[in-house]
Amino acid sequence: MPLTVQIPYTRLIDDHGQPQADLPAWIDDPQLLRAFYQDMVLVRAFDQKCVALQRTGQIGTYASTLGQEAIGAAVGHAMTAEDVLIPYYRDTSTQLQRGVAMHEILLYWGGDERGSAWENPAVAEDFPICVPIATQACHACGVASAFRIRQQARVAVTTCGDGATSKGDFLESLNLAGVWQLPVVFVVNNNQWAISVPRSLQTAAPTLAHKALAAGIPGEQVDGNDVLAVYDRVSQAIQRARAGKGATLVECVTYRLGDHTTADDASRYRSADELNAAWKHEPIGRLQRFLHDHGLWDEQQEQQLQRDITERINDAVERFRNMPPSDTAAAFDYLYAELPAQYQAQREQLQARLDARGGTGHE
Structure with a gap:
């Protein structure tokens, strides 16, 4: 019997930056809106540099966030300093926002353990990048359990890809979070491809958010290319967890515009037509149009942002290259x-x- 439970879906602006629903009150914060855009543009440029460094043998295999920048930007801004991030390998933007330095991320992908020994005390309790699939969900439940035992109003936020939702670690973590009513938020980056396996072959569930139902926790979908919608729903989930109301699963529907990692060649398993169609929905242009329409961004600001980003990335690369050898x-x-x-x-x-x-x- 097919599932008939309807999963909520949220989109606030469309591909053209036009509102699709009543916008929440926080939309009136121009500084936050510009920060979303700046963070997404930064991580896309940093991604390009990381891929170039890998291609020239300066770092190892790297996982790009191309096309998925809205998720990381939204999650980073939705969290507070007291919360703990339990990330996976496509969370560059969120890590940068929370205080991990770019040269440290380069060290990590360069195979240097110092890339997980962050200097900024603000991220001292955040977990390092998790490469094994879905095990970070178990870690997040452990962190959330500690918060509950200590009676701390803090939240564990963990992320994963769509493929991870088929792993036992993920499903068991959902179950535990539901039984114990843990203050944890599961954010699923549904970029449609688990390496070469498409979403249609990954699971028979109508949505990935439906998987929350068996665990007795709320599950919802959001347009993962709409940074405003992702921020709004992840913020609500975090507030719910902080108030002692338990876990939430937020499925962000997006698309992986690049290869799975630099060790992959996506052209071997997906068509150019599919990729070209997906580019029409990418998140940065969507938010840029929204900002332009509301008088919050112009060409002069864009040029200055590009100069600042180039300088920041170049400085980070130089610092990475000049690091003394590890012991x-x-x-x-x-x-x-x-x-x-x-x-x-x-x-x-x-x-x-x-x-x-x-x-x-x-x-």
């Missing part, structure tokens, strides 16, 4: 709470060789 022996230091004896011996052997070369401990 070679540190490869042994962060896997175990107490290093097993056999590894301790290996570490000592390596350190002795490094000392013999000059005692720097770096290679």
Whole structure:
């Protein structure tokens, strides 16, 4: 029997930047609206630089957010400093907003552990990027459980792709969040492709938000290319969790305009016509048109933004390139709470060789 439960769907502005519903009162904040746009333009430019760095062998495999910038920008602004982000590998924008530095993100994708040891104390409790699929949902429930035990009015926010919603870790986390009424928000980036598997073959559920129903928590869809709608609904979900009303699943319907990662070639499994059609719905142009229509953005501001972004990214790349080498022996230091004896011996052997070369401990 097919599911007949209707899942709410929210869109505030269309592809042309025209309102599609009564706009919430916070829309009257021009500083916030411009911040959305600036953050999305920044992460798209940073994405392009990261891909170029990977192609030239300066960082490793990288996961682009091309076409999905609205989700990260909205989630970052919806969270408060007291909340905790439990991200996956496509959350560059949210991490930047919360205080992770660009050169640290480059270090991470360059395979350097210092890319997860952020200098900014504002993100000290945020989790590092999670690459295994859906395990971050379990971590988020642990964080939310701690908040509940401590009676803290804080919220765990975790993100994942559409493919992760078919994993046991995700479904078990939803179940736990529902049973324990945990203060956690699950944000699903439904970009239509789990690497090469399309959404139509990923699950038989009418929407990914329907998966919340079995867990007894609210599930809803939002236009993931509409940063205003994503911010509004994620903010409401966070406020609900903070008020002790439990978890929410927010499915953001968008499209992955790039490859899954730089190790992928999406042209092998999707058509150029499909990709070209999806470009008509991308989020940055939509918000730019809305801002122009309301007198909140102009060409002079655009040119200044592009200059500022170029300078910021170039500075970050230079800082990344000029970082001193990491401690070679540190490869042994962060896997175990107490290093097993056999590894301790290996570490000592390596350190002795490094000392013999000059005692720097770096290679």
